[in-house]
Amino acid sequence: MHTLLRLRTHEVPPALAGIDAPRTVVDELVWREVGGDTTTRRVGSWRLDAVPRTGFALLWGERAGHGMLLPAAGLRAVRAAALTVSAARVFLHSRVVTVSVLGSGLAAHAVLAELAVHVPGTSHVAIHATDGWGVPDDLADDLELAGVGLACPVSAQDAAFGANLVVLTDPCGGEWLPPRGALIVNATGQPPPEHVVSLADQVFTDDRTGPGRAGLGQVLAGTHPGRCAPDDIVLVDLPGVNAGGVWLAYRLYESAQRKGLGVPTRAPRRRLP
Incomplete structure (x- = not known):
């Protein structure tokens, strides 16, 4: 069993207010331009995946062993x-x-x-x-x-x-x-x-x-x-x-943790990457 943080739709704006989202996407785009990295779904041990038929995206740290579910529309x-x-x-x-x-x-x-x-x-x-x-x-x-x-x-x-x-x-x-x-x-x-x-x-x-x-x-x-x-x-x-962006999702995760946003959700291991 793993514990995930589930961010609800109404919590997206306050989570956004806690980060510099423009700087995050600028860093991503510039890195893709000068470094040739075109992925927006995986950085290091962190990955971002759509959860079929749920309307959620899953940010998961394979080494960290924790992550967040967030509304795909919100991301x-x-x-x-x-x-x-x-x-x-x-x-x-x-x-x-x-x-x-x-x-x-x-x-x-x-x-x-x-x-x-x-x-x-x-x-x-x-x-x-x-x-x-x-x-x-x-x-x-x-x-x-x-x-x-x-x-x-x-x-x-x-x-x-x-x-x-x-x-x-x-x-x-x-x-x-x-x-x-x-x-x-x-x-x-x-x-x-x-x-x-x-x-x-x-x-x-x-x-x-x-x-x-x-x-x-x-x-x-x-x-x-x-x-x-x-x-x-x-x-x-x-x-x-529509690509999501793992860097951006991770910043939202950090903000949600700092602000006490989201609801802890236990999920079976087999549903995780």
Whole structure:
């Protein structure tokens, strides 16, 4: 028998608040770029695996003999938020950042929280949720304390109007036009909208797949210059949000332990790696 820590969905945001998630994914991407390590599922004796039909991912230290179960959707949301912040830091050059988030739920929550903390100059956020999701009171209070204005427009176009950072956390129906000079981050884990791809002057990705696409890791490592012109529309596509990331999962595990989050769960040895 082994004891696991099971992190619940509502505990993901406080666990995230205890780590520097953007730095963790930057370290990962740069290491993949300069070291040639492409895995996001295993580092040393630690590994990350999906648990079929449960909606959980398992972080397990083979030598340590302990680990954590965490919601796969929560890990995906944290990775999307961290990668979004990393992209904003390298592609946005304005001192004032106005953000449009097209999406809802935990993914939107994580993105908003990380931008407010880790992207200096974030002054205003417009969020458009197609499913009627409302910004939780605690997050709205945090944004207010950070001096970030908040609006919830009824259309995606109104939300995107005037934004220099547009973040897609859910597939959004209907067309909307990205402003010139905007950074568009597709954190849905699905292909970006075709009209956005057609309008983009430059396209980057976190896994460097596809013709005509450079890697976010290349920009972070200094082997690609990044944005070519201030008024370019830059699209950063993040298919890697579904990869999890063992480094990021381990940091969440450490934070959960420090903060007393999670529920101890006993699991039979045969279910573990």
